[in-house]
Amino acid sequence: MAFEIPKTAYSGKIREIKLGSGDKAVTVGGETCYPFYLFEGEMPHLPRIAMEVWDMPPQEWAEAALEPFKGVTDDPASWAKKCVADYGAEMICLQLVSTDPNGLDRGADEAAEVVKKVADAVGVPLIVWGTANHDKDTEVLRKVTEVCQGRNLIIGPVEEGDHKKIGAAAIGYQHTVAASTPIDINLAKQLNILLGNLGVSDELIVMDPTTSCIGYGIEYCYSVMERTRMAGLTQQDEKLQFPLICNISKEAWKTKEVHLADGELNMGDARKRGILLEAMSAMVLILAGGDVIVMRHPEAIKLVREIVAELTAS
């Protein structure tokens, strides 16, 4: 029986976006097909993993997540260096947890100093993530863009409520923005248009669709990401042709299942459970179109890297 492999009719391409600066800069995006549909098109740049670093010692992390970073969690610069040197991180995501007004409420100047130290310590692209509090993020992230002028940081989350001020600072000091919207394709498109109107170049936008992990609503992100990719690749929706960034590790590692002890509720080994929950959540989001995945545990990262390599092996 004659059999012809059916092919999707693609008409668009995801934008190639360069992240970071210097010889450690990486390029993401550029896909001309759905993730790993390599019989239909190309993925010139594989999904990248950014290793998560906090700007303060984490209080609530599960032991399994802390263990690989023993001795460096009180110094973000050493922590980031360790990620690059010991775990081969190609990117770092610095979470400015200490600036949370409901927490330590650390000021903008202090936070920006930390960012600069981390940026100086590692040459790899640096994602800087605020607390999604519009007023505070505006204050902090603007300062960060200024202090790190020209380094092409990736600044997020930039939301509709604070996109003007943070977006303007990113334009002024030459950084990329992570446009963040709450699991909704229309809001995502709208924010990209607003950023464009503001003057943010299409070469300097990545999209954060808002992510959650397995068991906590991953199906919503999964479908919004698939729809976004579909609109960009098959419906020529230029305002959705941006790489997707997924800040997943903090979601996976804060679940109650990760904090259960060995064997509790028949859920097996606590350490492996955390690693697998993170790795599987990341993998599912990569299948939906994730281009940059923020991850925490070196073993989860290793698993995802190996599997991505196998999915693209020639």
Place this chain on the structure above:
Amino acid sequence: MPLTGIEIFKLLPKTNCKECGEPTCLAFAMKLAAGKAELTACPYVSEEARAKLSEAAAPPIMPVAIGVGDRALKVGGETVMFRHEKRFENQPGFALLISDSMDDSEIDSRLERFKLQYERIGLILRPDLIAVKGDSGDKAKFEALASKVKQNSDGGIILMSTNPDILAAGLKVCADRKPLLYAATEESWEQVADLAKANSCPLAVKAPSVEKLAELTTKLADAGVKEMVIDSGSRSLRQAFEDQIIIRSAALAKKFRPLGFPTIVFPCEMTDDPMKEAVIASIFVAKYGSIIVLSDFQGEGLFPLLVERLNIYTDPQRPLATKEGIYEIGEPDENSPVLITSNFSLTYFIVSGEIENSRIPSYLLVKDTEGLSVMTAWAAGKFVSDAIAPFVKKCGIEDMVKHRKLIIPGYAAAESGGLEEDCAPWEILVGPRDGAHIPAYLKSWKP
């Protein structure tokens, strides 16, 4: 692909005899197309037309049942490539491999691990199948294992061997459980097809490529085998993944019948690392595996896979809901905080998870909002004072705590005034909007 009314009309006798109860053949054809009439109502339809019509009405991916009774696993029947286009219909089955060359204690411990199960939003999540594999080449051993599996488990069974005689030995003891026979191959298909037909069992078909697979299922269909599950033979991850996409789209987009069957995949044959195997399995949950065979089950890998499956196969148009009631988090006492939220299951998971993170034992009241989130339920009038107050009063929380302070979600702040009145003597406290701020909020809470 269903036919249109006009296409059906062309196949009818066009005599307008009215014996079907319709005034004309065209009217009858229209009713057939709409699924409002049965073809059997026409006494004069030709055999040829009957065959064409029933073929056209068949789903593009055949639904196949493995096993019997409550635990029968139904796979296939899928109609879309992406879940947002409608929904994924039948969850993939997870199978645990047990080989007849394993020793008794290993077999026993595997049978024990097959019983792993988890409760989530009132559902029991558990694996589905045991793959009984004939590695020893010994018919008696295989038969003994099949018999043991049957006696010790009510799950579905896959009988695996390349040798039809060994499959027959397994069937002797468990044919009544309607096992999946794995597999018919280019070499053995005639013999295995006879076994499947004689025992009314579904048949797995394995070929070295998608093309060869299509040829083989065509031969088997001609030989009268209906219920098939297909294996394209690929064991490299890339090829196996691409095969899944090609099979699904050939069946749906091209209506290519020879590939219109559920699939079986073997992460257990793609790596020796159990952690990696679990992540590979997670790929096939999302991308079109219908039966996923694992080398072993361990809670740390099985639990996230079962939850992922639940998530991906949730109907996007019907949010999962949590049961209304009082949920105790930690070990709350009469002085513990009381919070209320909606019964959208995601809301419940996030709120209960954050309360847990706070380490402050609390009572969480979950109000039935028909699965809507707090903000949507509030807008729809299902999470408003009139609805919340009677629930708080009647749910029994008043006997469980001494204080009368109720924390409502920040997004329902507009209801605080009405609730102060309707819910008196409860004092209404407006909590955070974002679940992530619950721990900080609870830590400063005083009865």
